[in-house]
Amino acid sequence: MIDIFQNYWPHILFVISIAAGAVAAAHAAMTKEEARAAIGWVGVILLSPLLGAALYLVAGVNRIRHKALATRKSGHRRFDKQIHEHALSPHRIVAEFGQPYGALNRLGDAFTRFYMTSGNTIAMLESGDRAYREIVEAIDGARHSVLLESYIFDNDEIGRRIADRLLAAKARGVEVRVLIDAVGARYSFPSIVNYFRQRGLNARSFNGNVIMGLRMPYANLRTHRKIIVIDDNLAFTGGMNIRESFTTEFAGAESAHDTHFRVTGPVVRDLFAVASEDWHFSTGERLSPIARPLQGAVEPTYMRVVSSGPDGSIETNRNVIIGALSVAQKHVRLMSPYFLPDRELVSAFATAARRGVRIDILVPQENNLRLVDLAMMAQFDQVVKHGCHVWRVGGMFNHSKLMTIDGVWSYVGTSNMDPRSLRLNFEVDLEVLDSRFAEEIEKRVDAALGEARELTLSDIRDRPLPYRLSEKVVWLASPYL
Numbered sequence: 001m002i003d004i005f006q007n008y009w010p011h012i013l014f015v016i017s018i019a020a021g022a023v024a025a026a027h028a029a030m031t032k033e034e035a036r037a038a039i040g041w042v043g044v045i046l047l048s049p050l051l052g053a054a055l056y057l058v059a060g061v062n063r064i065r066h067k068a069l070a071t072r073k074s075g076h077r078r079f080d081k082q083i084h085e086h087a088l089s090p091h092r093i094v095a096e097f098g099q100p101y102g103a104l105n106r107l108g109d110a111f112t113r114f115y116m117t118s119g120n121t122i123a124m125l126e127s128g129d130r131a132y133r134e135i136v137e138a139i140d141g142a143r144h145s146v147l148l149e150s151y152i153f154d155n156d157e158i159g160r161r162i163a164d165r166l167l168a169a170k171a172r173g174v175e176v177r178v179l180i181d182a183v184g185a186r187y188s189f190p191s192i193v194n195y196f197r198q199r200g201l202n203a204r205s206f207n208g209n210v211i212m213g214l215r216m217p218y219a220n221l222r223t224h225r226k227i228i229v230i231d232d233n234l235a236f237t238g239g240m241n242i243r244e245s246f247t248t249e250f251a252g253a254e255s256a257h258d259t260h261f262r263v264t265g266p267v268v269r270d271l272f273a274v275a276s277e278d279w280h281f282s283t284g285e286r287l288s289p290i291a292r293p294l295q296g297a298v299e300p301t302y303m304r305v306v307s308s309g310p311d312g313s314i315e316t317n318r319n320v321i322i323g324a325l326s327v328a329q330k331h332v333r334l335m336s337p338y339f340l341p342d343r344e345l346v347s348a349f350a351t352a353a354r355r356g357v358r359i360d361i362l363v364p365q366e367n368n369l370r371l372v373d374l375a376m377m378a379q380f381d382q383v384v385k386h387g388c389h390v391w392r393v394g395g396m397f398n399h400s401k402l403m404t405i406d407g408v409w410s411y412v413g414t415s416n417m418d419p420r421s422l423r424l425n426f427e428v429d430l431e432v433l434d435s436r437f438a439e440e441i442e443k444r445v446d447a448a449l450g451e452a453r454e455l456t457l458s459d460i461r462d463r464p465l466p467y468r469l470s471e472k473v474v475w476l477a478s479p480y481l
Contacts, residue, residue, distance in 0.1 A: 021049025024057070086266040087115035088302060097408060097433060100327035104409070107323040108304055108431060111316050113273075118300040120265030122432060124440050125238070128246030131260040132158055135228060135236055139165040142230045145175040147287070149206075149227045149275045151414075152184040152241035155192040157250055159242050163195055170201055177287075179279055181223045182208035184241070204282050221310050224414050224425040226260075227275040232290045235268045237261055237428060239401045239414055246399075256368075259400040259444065261412060261430065263303070270305035274428050302433040308415070309426035317415045317429055318422045321403070322348045328405045331358040333445045335402040338372050339363050339390075340379060340418040340478050350386035359388040362448055364397050371474050371481055372418070378468070378475035381460045391452035401429075402445060404438045412441065419479045 025045045045053055090109075093116065094102035105116055125131040139146060139162070146169055153159055170176045178196055182205040185191045196203035206223045228236040238260035244250035246258050263271070269290040276287040308316035325332065325348040332352060339361060341349070353359045361383065367373035380390050403411040413429030415421040432438070461468075474481075 017049040020053040021045050024049075024053035086117040086119045088118055093302070093433070100329075101409065101433065104323050104327050108306070108320060111319045112304065112306050113313065114270045114305045114307075116302055116304040116431070116433065117266040117270075118302055120263060120267045120301045120303045122301055122303065122430070122437060123262045124444070125236075125240075125260040125262060126444065127248070128158075128240060128255065128258060129248055131236070131238075131240055132162065132242070132247065134262060136162060136165050138228075138230045138234055138236070139169055142169050142174045144231050145229075147177050147227070147229045147272065147275050147279065149179045149223065149225050149278055150184065150242055151181045151222065151224045151226065152187050152243055153178075153180045153192045154188040154241075154243040155190060155195055156188060156244045158244040158247060159188070159192050160195070162242055163192060167196075167199055167201055176201055177279060178203040179206055179223070179275070179282055180204075181206045183222055187243070204279075206278060206282050220420075220424045222425050223278055224421065225274065225278070225428045226414055227271050227428060229268060229272045229275060232272065233264060233268060235263050235271045237263065237271060237413060237430065239399050254396060256396055257398040257400065259402060259412070263430070265300070265303075267303045267305055267430070271428070274305065274307045278426065301437060304431040306413070306429045306431055307427070308422075308429075310424055315422060317427055318342075318345065320431065321345065321411065324403075324405055324409060324411065325349060325352045328352050328357045330406045331360070333360045333362075333402075333404045333442060334417065335362040335398070335400050335445055335448060336417040337364055337367065337397070337399050337401070338369070338416045338418040339376050340372065340481070342419065342422065345417070345422075346379075346382050349383050349388055353383075353387035359383070360391065360445070360449070361388060362391045362393050362445060362452060365392040365394045365453070366397060368397050369481070371477075374471045374474040375478040375481055377460065378471035379478070380455055381457060384455060384457055384460065390455045391449060392455060393448045393452040395451050398448065400444070402441050404441045404445070407438045407442060408435050409433055410438045410441050418481070420481065423479075
């Protein structure tokens with residue numbers, strides 16, 4: 001056998017290469033939903049069948065979707081619509097907000113897992129100092145359970161402060177579960193997951209075992225969600241990870257900005273459903289859903305949880321945003337740290353602007369991801385030439401993800417306006433139909449506009465060729481940034 005391999009190894013390698021390439025190319029053609037993605041992977045595989053097949057195995061196969069299908073087949077009905085007594089009827093939304101928002105609500109019912117509900121409250125936490133303070137207070141007041149999911153949970157002063165409050169809650173009998181993304185957990189060393197485990201708290205990593213059981217951080221298919229549910233009646237969500245750089249207490253004037261939210265009411269049940277399914281996916285443990293009736297607020301806010309990710313809810317956030325842009329009549333305001341929409345979203349922004357809708361897009365002047373910033377500069381002209389207004393906001397980096405339409409509809413949460421959030425990450429957002437809340441968001445956007453400079457077409461196009469060429473080269477890789 002060894003003699004045969006020594007004499008014929010080039011032929012054997014050729015046969016293995018062709019077989020592996022054929023299988024990988026067929027899998028890509030059969031499973032990819034976008035022609036561009038399928039063509040891209042088939043092209044890579046044809047250029048180098050063996051190496052291309054290996055690369056496709058690592059970076060191209062969506063194991064999350066496969067595991068989700070297996071989970072559903074095992075009896076855990078992951079994607080059932082959540083129904084409860086506070087779900088709003090379409091007629092009520094039409095009566096209060098008009099036919100366009102009734103149509104948008106029907107679109108949300110069709111694409112998302114959850115209904116728009118009444119009886120909620122939402123408070124904006126405009127800084128890390130306030131958000132972490134309220135989170136600590138809520139954990140200290142927990143009586144039964146805490147379920148925490150986060151992309152980044154740093155092992156720093158703020159991280160350990162919250163970790164120690166979680167440990168104290170566990171010590172007094174509260175059931176505490178912590179789920180941190182396997183990649184996000186490595187933003188600090190040693191990982192906060194080890195800090196918890198050494199002290200006996202039930203902490204897990206999301207999607208840490210990727211290939212054949214190996215513990216291998218994976219660039220894609222991350223949970224980018226930030227959810228904390230306390231005692232089934234209070235939740236926190238938004239764009240803020242757990243790290244001291246978002247506080248003036250530790251970072252001072254150099255602190256980054258972000259926006260988080262404290263919510264109560266029926267929407268807590270839906271946030272719990274999202275986080276508990278991620279927990280089940282990672283651990284196999286099924287948590288009982290919130291069954292008891294939740295008290296509605298006296299002055300209700302209409303809200304819907306929008307969960308999306310590379311499974312059965314892929315592109316849900318993107319579809320909701322496109323639907324919202326189609327009903328806009330006066331103005332759209334969007335704040336995002338990263339703005340790299342796909343062609344369909346670019347067309348939706350451009351179409352709204354051509355209809356006479358004022359579109360203001362705010363991104364940081366100084367970005368924390370240099371390659372993403374280069375790719376954004378290469379794409380800005382696609383919206384500016386159609387009448388959208390792009391603003392570079394000065395000051396410290398702002399990680400907020402905020403969107404409002406006509407001072408009525410708002411969209412806040414964890415999703416960035418880039419391919420990673422729209423296709424590759426697990427995200428959770430809140431769709432809010434409330435003029436008072438929209439006014440709060442617009443005031444925050446207005447404050448950022450006071451420190452912003454608008455980009456013109458000449459600003460984008462009249463720069464030296466080497467700059468524009470390098471940006472376009474980086475932009476070609478934007479689906480993977």
